[in-house]
Amino acid sequence: QPRLFSGMQPSADSLHAGNYIGALLQWRDLQATHEAIFCVVDLHAITVAQDPKLLREQTRRTAAQYIAAGIDPTLSTLFVQSHVPAHTELAWILNTITGFGEASRMTQFKDKSAKQGSDFTSVGLFTYPILMAADILLYGTELVPVGDDQKQHVELTRDLAARFNSRFGDTFVIPKPFILAESARIYDLQNPSSKMSKSATTDAGIIWMLDEPSKTAKKIKSAVTDDDREVRFDRELKPGVSNLLTIMSAFTGTPMPELVASFEGKGYGDLKKTVADVVVAEFDPVRARTLELLDDPAELDRILATNADRAEALARPILEKVYDRIGLLPRR
């Protein structure tokens, strides 16, 4: 089975509909046909300021939501990034073969740092893609399922792997991005031209997986639409309506043309009501299961520890090979 690696940052109390549709749902299906490794990337989350107590809690919560959404920690490897120090060790080595100009071209850094102002932007945020490259290359990963917001980082990973291999001899598997369909990209309900994001500045446009059902329904009913009245899929002209349709199609499995046809003669009120019902029905059991898992943190921590051991066992030999290739003197 081809090996696959993916992760999410524990950067909020809850994951959102974008994370669920764009990542978790796909991960869940890929488990059956791939040797899957899913990471809670806490070291990525600290590239922006964190509250230590919150980070610890959010790390557990993120792991619990993976499991609640159907990631099976006995089938896949589900662990916390900082539990396997090989990630940061390899990141340092990759830092030394990354061009400054090359790293400067990463658009996510430009976006995120522009929002923060340069005094608050850390060097860690700048080198984030190099840590991500380490995450991927440490496991001989063949496939990296990501949304297109991460595609450029996977390209960098490929470049670094190829460069290392040509300079020091064949070491890394060159991974391929497994780009999830545009139809899996979810946008902010209040601002449907930007993606739904954990770190968005306003809360009103985000459907959180762990929100109370009544809150979720209210948010969906206040989603921005347009002055037109027709329920129709058109990303350009009707981004708000199209976003609601996308969410509904993902949850019901109904193909878009059929879904649109079912709203013929109906208005935005009907659309929003139906979408709210569908979302609440989907997230209700996920939320319940997450809270159950969080009720027993010792058991959750035990699962994470076992999985970290498994990840470590895969990563360590590759890191040792890297150290050997670049000429570090082994400690005897």
Ligand code: ATP
């Ligand atoms: P942050 O704002 O902290 O970067 P995020 O919401 O972008 O948070 P990540 O942890 O960066 O979430 O990404 C986790 C996974 O979710 C990635 O695979 C990413 O491609 C996917 N993802 C994130 N946002 C969306 C979205 N709006 N639609 C579809 N997929 C998404």
Ligand code: MG
């Ligand atoms: Mg992100």
